[in-house]
């Protein structure tokens with residue numbers, strides 16, 4: 001049987017807690033995500049270190065190698081969406097936001113300052129900090145939706161994937177795919193236990209949302225201990241019954257395997273994909289790896305020291321970011337993101353001139369809340385079938401127009 005705490009049992013004789021084929025800088029980056037997450041929880045004396053330690057390689061593989069995302073513009077409309085439905089593992093996302101250099105946003109404008117600094121990571125879970133216990137939308141740039149209540153991120157992700165399908169159907173032109181993004185979700189056993197994720201998954205399967213990929217952290221541990229206590233169903237079979245494509249990754253430290261699973265999931269266009277990942281919570285911690293005590297409490301000095309040793313991490317100071325890691329993310333995700341299509345310009349091109357003029361005329365005259373502006377657009381003869389082409393005519397005419405706007 002593989003040891004749960006000894007990284008060398010995972011083929012990591014060289015280069016720390018991961019497969020030997022992983023390049024030094026990739027391994028260093030993964031371990032930086034892990035150690036920042038552990039240190040953040042430890043300093044706060046509260047939080048969930050184990051899942052961040054386990055999922056760091058997947059986070060790295062997805063963000064650095066695959067995600068269509070420009071850290072310089074977290075508002076780019078055609079970006080891939082990343083949802084951390086396991087919101088308790090928030091330090092995983094905060095560390096990544098910091099390391100990838102995502103810019104801050106205020107009043108729907110991208111600023112020239114970072115969303116999170118190292119100092120913000122040190123303020124994890126403190127009152128009014130930018131790094132609260134669970135990720136909050138519009139509180140920290142780079143967070144796509146608030147998560148924490150299990151299942152919620154899964155549910156929201158289906159809405160995001162449906163939105164992309166709508167935008168693509170409405171705005172894409174032959175040979176000009178303005179919207180073709182994916183929604184990726186990290187979810188766990190707790191998410192799978194919640195009814196909302198089942199309902200949403202069923203709908204996603206019914207609609208054949210090939211732009212939706214859930215990465216299920218199947219670690220067989222939950223807050224109270226082994227999942228054997230309360231959750232023994234076959235999740236993969238359930239999702240197959242929902243008409244999802246299912247892929248399995250046996251060792252998430254094998255970056256090539258993670259990359260291949262993601263590629264396979266993206267290649268399936270007519271149905272959503274579930275990637276079942278077998279992981280070890282608290283990976284590398286000498287005593288706590290694979291146990292529920294790595295779930296929701298600080299590891300403690302000894303376990304942190306042991307885990308850092310297992311990662312071949314020579315630094316003793318907390319929140320250490322080795323030279324080259326920030327640059328590495330800029331070379332990968334940063335450079336790739338910078339090549340994106342400037343959506344704003346293309347939006348102007350694809351919206352027909354007469355509609356654009358009407359839209360602007362309706363709202364230009366005075367300052368109005370956007371829902372009222374929308375109402376004005378409708379009342380002033382905006383052809384509603386062009387705005388909501390998929391809604392049957394009768395429903396369009398009877399749809400209530402609430403005063404709040406979620407645009």
Ligand SMILES: Cc1ncc(C[n+]2csc(CCOP(=O)(O)OP(=O)(O)O)c2C)c(N)n1
Nearest residue numbers: 051148149150188189190191221222223295
């Ligand atoms: C709806 C809901 N119920 C309960 C909780 C409290 N809670 C937070 S994490 C967690 C356990 C989640 O287990 P799992 O997804 O397996 O996470 P892991 O321990 O593997 O990180 C629970 C019950 C919650 N966040 N949301």
Ligand SMILES: [Mg+2]
Nearest residue numbers: 189219221222
């Ligand atoms: Mg679990």
